[in-house]
Amino acid sequence: MGFEHSSWGAESAAINYRQDMDIIDDVLLRKQLATITSPDSQDSIDERVSEVRTIREEAGLPPSGGAPDRITFSTVVKASRGRSLDDDGEVVEVWMVHDRYGTEQGKGGDSNPLKNQLDCLIVKWQDGDWKLTDEPKYVKLKSSPSAYFPDSKFAFKDGWREVGSE
Template sequence: MSLGDEDGYSTIGGTRQTRTRFPDGEGGDGYGPRRPARSSRSLITVIGVVVLLLGAIAFANMGGGDGGDGGASGSGGKKADAAPTAATGTKPVTGKNGEIASGFAHDQQGAESAAANYSVALVSADILKPAQRAQIVRQVFVAGRVDELETKFNQAYSKDFLDKVGLDENGNAAEGMTYVSRTAPVGTKVTQFSGSSTSVEVWCTGVFGTAGVGSTNPVSNDWFTMTLKLKWEGNDWKVDSFSQKDGPAPVNTDRTASNADEIAKAVEEYGGFTYAR
């Protein structure tokens, strides 16, 4: 299966935020009370950014995959039974590889924990920073895909692309701005499992955008589901391929959005978690 059969890279680095910027019916609150419909000029600008992002996504997905089923089948492979929503209570990992959890159990619970933690890394602001991106790719993906994917990520998130989404060549926001891309897994589900490979769906929500006075891309929230195909390699679960689709999304509330300073402060002061099944 090729990477991104379901728009696999559209969540990476928070680029999804352009899908939630439309007022009212399209789910974007911006900052402050809900705004009236945008002018035609603003709408054209938003559409232009969406086209730009989708172009980069398509470029990153060109030529990936091995044409197989992503390792979901094979010796001992089966469709996983339905799992309860409650946590297992099992310690998720034995250690960390850099900032990313590692040492997941060689079972379904371990695969779900791995998928949840890898989803957070793949949709982080760090994926847009060249130095951190290389580390993430090498820590998350199977060894046989690292060089290929590192090249694709670097080509997709070029200096020209970063400039057009308001970041410098190092993936940093302009002075006085804070780029936000943080994902929180809501739940996981194993759809296929064997001792050597598995497929896990991770239902996620998150906040994405740029916080700061005058930001044209205010921080908003989104809901999406990532499907990660994992392989057991080097005594740990690693990603072989992944894809993404929208939703399931709840009805938005009418809660007043926080201002840019509050969002930026929250991102700096509240740390992330290690996620377990």
Template sequence: MSHERATDRGLTTQPDSGPIDGKVRTHRLRLLAIGTAAGAALAVGGILAVTSAMGDDPRPQADGKTSTSPGGDKSSVPQGQEFTPATARAVALLPADSTAEGIETGFEHSALGAASAAVSYWEDFDLRDEAIAREQWTEVTSKDSPETIDRGVSGLVGAPTWGDVPNEGSAVVKAILQRSLNDSGDVVVVWMVCDRLAAGGEGASLEDETTHLILKWEDEDWKVTEEAQYATRAGGPRAYHPDSKLAFSEGWRRVARG
């Protein structure tokens, strides 16, 4: 700024000594404009670097390419709105600290810990042995929602929005969306999109099944609950599609595998 004021003052106080001085003044003004533009570019670059370092940039990290839209030029689209679940960074889930009754337990007390617990529970629930399933549901169910155990064993908890769930097989969760259901963040609904694989390669598998679990932080772990005060607030999100910008805006994220 001091250089700019000095230059301006020089231009307004120095007498015009001829055509050569006029060219010098024009050259100085051009240098000033270039310097100002370069400073602005560096400032913007610094802001973007900080944003990326904080993990707010959802773009894939494999390369510097950006996805293109059928609409062509996206220069007028606000940053972030062009991303989809397929092009954004997938969510890496957290590991459990322990296991009990054949199911992982001991997940971190955080939003990501809740999402990790929901995915792990849903993929590990036994669908073939009712006795094992009951032990698992008993282990991860809130003491304030005992009826959830029977409903879980019978396949009624988190009932998908369409289709019949195979009696056998395992689930593979592909995408999640989570929302807090209270002010403290200790009750969370985790919506999941998964494929239900038929056991032993026999029978039909289901793809893109939508289901959900409500988790409550209780006894130092995330427990499944169906308490009415939370179930009525769980709602249903916008449908998931990996290539949908609206699904990304809603909060759907792919689950990282491997």
């Protein structure tokens, strides 16, 4: 994917993955995950696809398939907090606060978006890129971030930074 081998590269990769990861099309999500998931965490692909299938069924959609016609979804990461989970900076947890919107063609934006969702992805430098990992030895090292508020000195001290938009 081309993210640099640095702490900022790890955060950028995780943010990009969260924003681009399909949340309703299980077939597309599986393809995306096959590209960005570490070979050490292939079981997590099935788990994430199963989560999407559950969401689809809860929304009254068939368990597998694409997004309903004329509806698109987008995820916008507003802030992130990265921390290394090893001594070399090769494994990084990235906590993110994001909003998720649905838009129906011809009807405008989402009147009830999911706001301020908290999520964590762990990325590992492998084969020249940052890959998602859910290896238990790293998952057990995850931290608990302080709450994110844009103007909070405590959130800033904890490492939260606003994510710029284009």
